[in-house]
Amino acid sequence: MKYSELFGKTAREAPSDEIAVNARLLLKAGFIDKLISGSYTLLPLGLRVVKKIEQVIREEMNTTGAQEILMPLLHPKEIWNETGRWEKARDVMYQFEKNKKEFALSFTHEEIVLDIIRKHAFTYREFPIKIYQFSTKFRDELRAKSGILRGREFLMKDLYSAHTSQEDLDKYYWEVKDAYLKIFQRFGLKAYVAEAAGGVFTESHTHEFQILSEGGEDTIFYCENGDFAQNREIAKVTAGIKCPKCSGTIKEGKSIEVGNIFRFGTVYSEKMKVQFTDASGKKQLVYFGSYGIGLTRLVGTLVELFHDDRGIVWPKVAAPYQAHLIDLRSNLQKGDSAERFALYEKLQKAGIEVLYDDRADISAGEKFADADLIGIPIRLVVSARVDRGKVEVKKRNEQESKIMAVEEAINLIN
Numbered sequence: 001m002k003y004s005e006l007f008g009k010t011a012r013e014a015p016s017d018e019i020a021v022n023a024r025l026l027l028k029a030g031f032i033d034k035l036i037s038g039s040y041t042l043l044p045l046g047l048r049v050v051k052k053i054e055q056v057i058r059e060e061m062n063t064t065g066a067q068e069i070l071m072p073l074l075h076p077k078e079i080w081n082e083t084g085r086w087e088k089a090r091d092v093m094y095q096f097e098k099n100k101k102e103f104a105l106s107f108t109h110e111e112i113v114l115d116i117i118r119k120h121a122f123t124y125r126e127f128p129i130k131i132y133q134f135s136t137k138f139r140d141e142l143r144a145k146s147g148i149l150r151g152r153e154f155l156m157k158d159l160y161s162a163h164t165s166q167e168d169l170d171k172y173y174w175e176v177k178d179a180y181l182k183i184f185q186r187f188g189l190k191a192y193v194a195e196a197a198g199g200v201f202t203e204s205h206t207h208e209f210q211i212l213s214e215g216g217e218d219t220i221f222y223c224e225n226g227d228f229a230q231n232r233e234i235a236k237v238t239a240g241i242k243c244p245k246c247s248g249t250i251k252e253g254k255s256i257e258v259g260n261i262f263r264f265g266t267v268y269s270e271k272m273k274v275q276f277t278d279a280s281g282k283k284q285l286v287y288f289g290s291y292g293i294g295l296t297r298l299v300g301t302l303v304e305l306f307h308d309d310r311g312i313v314w315p316k317v318a319a320p321y322q323a324h325l326i327d328l329r330s331n332l333q334k335g336d337s338a339e340r341f342a343l344y345e346k347l348q349k350a351g352i353e354v355l356y357d358d359r360a361d362i363s364a365g366e367k368f369a370d371a372d373l374i375g376i377p378i379r380l381v382v383s384a385r386v387d388r389g390k391v392e393v394k395k396r397n398e399q400e401s402k403i404m405a406v407e408e409a410i411n412l413i414n
């Protein structure tokens, strides 16, 4: 992509009403645009990051045997009445009336999934069912001041599973926990699996995945050895005591909840009469679980964790492009256009996603500042200083640059 043609350029300042680090940097660097508080457009750079993250999650979800679907966002009141959540979740749900019929915008999808399952699966042979989607959720959030960490409209990966026994649900629940840890690890994030209810010795039915960060809204107590964590809201431990699981010490820290897993058992299937016929021909209730990852919240989390005073420092797997090419050969700016684009084309032919700052009339200083702000992992510079066939390479998270042959740079990036 030629930067001159990219829609969504860097800005000198972030809007003054935006206080969250993640949104300030993403706005300034041209990844997002703000419509209202808690509601953002993903511009081309932002959408590329989301797609990268989505692909990592998709791979790990597919590895657990889950299949991708896409569900509607407009839901009739009747389906929410089946579980009583039309009333119970009134505060968070966007509900409205149109032509004397009541609807809600999706804030989650348990009821919708269970309705699909009761229409499509009838016998034990069709279980377990593991289905997931990437889609929008609408929530009337009061505290929409954490940038894209808390949206009124945001992207979530939501996975749902249905089983013929509690044991099978439990087994898959822990498999998803491992898949989640792997996902966060692939982004370079250390996730603490926090108990959100239940105690140390009774097994909790729900767990949160928390990333330590000053930008977070949650507070967790966690073991310094990483084998135990609880959300402060329900905590039975406190900072300074010995970990209930090992000899480590419990610490306290602000954190971001990037994911959440729930085991509902038969609570919802009972209300919605979601059943299967077992091997002996008897009708049984299905065991149900749901598992979420905040996709856009994850983008914000990466920015909160990986930035410096100059801008974002994307981990390679989430970066919108792999290389940021800058051409400072002012003598070429007007004339020899084949030469000007030769390296850009060569990199692309080598399968590298390149953002090429081809702008004329922009100083080297400004181009470097923009590259740092945008945060692509590797910066490549061609200039009068660098011999033909060579390029100056600098990693975003390092100070020193190195001059190397183009082939060597390609190997480094790949």
Ligand code: ATP
Binding pocket: 108, 139, 141, 148, 149, 150, 151, 152, 154, 155, 156, 257, 258, 259, 260, 292, 293, 294, 295, 296, 297
């Ligand atoms: P929170 O306690 O932060 O409100 P939640 O418990 O309501 O989260 P879930 O309903 O479990 O969240 O949703 C699954 C995931 O979706 C969360 O772990 C989080 O990563 C993300 N998420 C939830 N609410 C929002 C929001 N308003 N904006 C962005 N992401 C969100």
Ligand code: MG
Binding pocket: none
């Ligand atoms: Mg919430």
